[in-house]
Amino acid sequence: MRIVLVGPPGAGKGTQAHVLAKTLSIPHISTGDLFRANISQGTPLGVEAKSYMDAGRLVPDEVTIGMAKDRMLQPDAANGFLLDGFPRNLGQAEALDAILAENGIALDGVLDLEVPEDEVVKRIAGRRLCRNDGAHVFHVVYNPPKTEGVCDECGGELYQRSDDTEEAVRVRLEEYHSKTEPIIGYYQQQGLLVTISALGKVDEVTERAVAALEKNKNA
Numbered sequence: 001m002r003i004v005l006v007g008p009p010g011a012g013k014g015t016q017a018h019v020l021a022k023t024l025s026i027p028h029i030s031t032g033d034l035f036r037a038n039i040s041q042g043t044p045l046g047v048e049a050k051s052y053m054d055a056g057r058l059v060p061d062e063v064t065i066g067m068a069k070d071r072m073l074q075p076d077a078a079n080g081f082l083l084d085g086f087p088r089n090l091g092q093a094e095a096l097d098a099i100l101a102e103n104g105i106a107l108d109g110v111l112d113l114e115v116p117e118d119e120v121v122k123r124i125a126g127r128r129l130c131r132n133d134g135a136h137v138f139h140v141v142y143n144p145p146k147t148e149g150v151c152d153e154c155g156g157e158l159y160q161r162s163d164d165t166e167e168a169v170r171v172r173l174e175e176y177h178s179k180t181e182p183i184i185g186y187y188q189q190q191g192l193l194v195t196i197s198a199l200g201k202v203d204e205v206t207e208r209a210v211a212a213l214e215k216n217k218n219a
Contacts, residue, residue, distance in 0.1 A: 007113030
């Protein structure tokens with residue numbers, strides 16, 4: 001199965017991408033992983049991307065598209081993949097269509113994780129990370145530490161990332177609405193869009209997603 005995962009920040013895309021890829025036995029291809037792999041391996045695209053990042057500039061779409069194309073054509077992705085964070089805008093969506101057509105393959109579905117905006121703000125603005133180990137993540141409402149401001153695991157100080165404040169989240173949502181949301185209509189016109197609620201427990205959302213994707217594929 002070949003899937004694109006979309007949704008606003010805070011929708012749980014990273015979590016669902018990991019679980020869905022494992023459930024469907026397909027590789028999870030995220031833009032973050034693509035950049036890290038290409039930069040660490042010193043590929044031509046990685047070197048080019050790093051030059052933009054070091055200068056504080058946005059990496060051009062063609063570089064991101066090139067990385068995604070290379071990854072999708074790897075042997076382990078021959079029977080499917082899950083794209084997370086790509087395409088991020090209409091230009092990238094059109095480029096993806098061209099890559100797929102060029103290689104005689106097609107998407108099976110575009111999974112849109114739907115979450116009310118107030119819930120997005122609550123989810124992200126409530127996150128707290130441990131200064132000693134960013135892997136320890138808490139939430140003031142959903143997963144509070146036993147002692148306020150202190151990591152349960154190591155006793156480190158918990159803090160809120162600067163891009164997790166309510167003001168920053170609102171800015172990220174505006175960017176999502178202006179740049180990424182248009183691809184939802186684009187894929188809806190192609191009959192590929194599958195929209196589900198991303199509210200509830202992780203396994204509940206996963207079951208909902210798999211059922212909706214299978215139904216869309218067989219329609």
